[in-house]
Amino acid sequence: MNKLPEYIAELSQSVQKLWSLMNPCTLCPRNCGVNRSEKTGYCGIGASPVVSSVGPHFGEESVLVGSSGSGTIFFAGCNLRCIFCQNYDISHQRRGKEITVKQLSEAMLSLAEQGCTNINLVTPSHVASACAAAIEIARKDGLTLPVVYNSGGYDSVETLKLLDGLIDIYMPDMKYSDQQTAGELSDAPNYPEVNFAAVKEMHRQVGDLEIENGIAVKGLLIRHLVLPENLAGSEKIIDFLADEISTSTAINIMDQYHPCYKADEHPKLNRRADHREISDIYDYAALKGLKVIS
Numbered sequence: 001m002n003k004l005p006e007y008i009a010e011l012s013q014s015v016q017k018l019w020s021l022m023n024p025c026t027l028c029p030r031n032c033g034v035n036r037s038e039k040t041g042y043c044g045i046g047a048s049p050v051v052s053s054v055g056p057h058f059g060e061e062s063v064l065v066g067s068s069g070s071g072t073i074f075f076a077g078c079n080l081r082c083i084f085c086q087n088y089d090i091s092h093q094r095r096g097k098e099i100t101v102k103q104l105s106e107a108m109l110s111l112a113e114q115g116c117t118n119i120n121l122v123t124p125s126h127v128a129s130a131c132a133a134a135i136e137i138a139r140k141d142g143l144t145l146p147v148v149y150n151s152g153g154y155d156s157v158e159t160l161k162l163l164d165g166l167i168d169i170y171m172p173d174m175k176y177s178d179q180q181t182a183g184e185l186s187d188a189p190n191y192p193e194v195n196f197a198a199v200k201e202m203h204r205q206v207g208d209l210e211i212e213n214g215i216a217v218k219g220l221l222i223r224h225l226v227l228p229e230n231l232a233g234s235e236k237i238i239d240f241l242a243d244e245i246s247t248s249t250a251i252n253i254m255d256q257y258h259p260c261y262k263a264d265e266h267p268k269l270n271r272r273a274d275h276r277e278i279s280d281i282y283d284y285a286a287l288k289g290l291k292v293i294s
């Protein structure tokens, strides 16, 4: 292992350990094994994060937006290759600017100064080390807002354990319950088992979603995108949440799927999910007692 950068060596043991997970890189379930300060792995990003945008965002769930917007930081690169990605210019083409950990912490403080409701880290899994370091520095410099970990749900339990105490709200996707579909659509056949284990660990840390005065302050919020032809295997995901996490799990069942990127090339993905396909999933989540939010 290379020597840790001096400013990282001054931070907590958890952050130092997260940093060391980047050489060889096992930060996420891809386990590429590269030294991130010298080369990039599957996610295409080195040790420093690449940020595509920073600012208040009003398109998130109402419990995250409040009156001043969710303070989003969009990271370029991704550890998944979804063929229907709506942000492929950011995730696959990695459009953005490389920044330091210090600049990332300053971005968090600037969003707080603008009155944002929270700090919303979008696609953070492959840059979790830098995020953890920046949160710790920003907290020391006065950041008090809840921090949201808004991931594709392809997160390793080891990394999540090291984030314990730094993240207030986990908002992972639960994309698929079927291995073959996950392999075909996101190049991640082990997505279901990895995702279920990650969600368990996230819930262990923060519990069910807590909302105060209409604003989420802590807990787990699941995002699930309904795909046409039930490609997402939605019922199995809902069963898992109700039976193995909590019947009070908050879930946003998203109906906005539309063909993007390479989706037109897939015979089942080249249309939107229809009204019946979507309402069936809403009904099933309600039947299982989940807390459906939008």
Ligand code: SF4
Pocket: 025, 026, 027, 028, 029, 030, 031, 032, 033, 034, 040, 041, 042, 043, 044, 045, 078, 079, 125, 126, 127
């Ligand atoms: S974070 Fe990137 S380099 Fe590291 S294991 Fe995941 S995909 Fe590979």
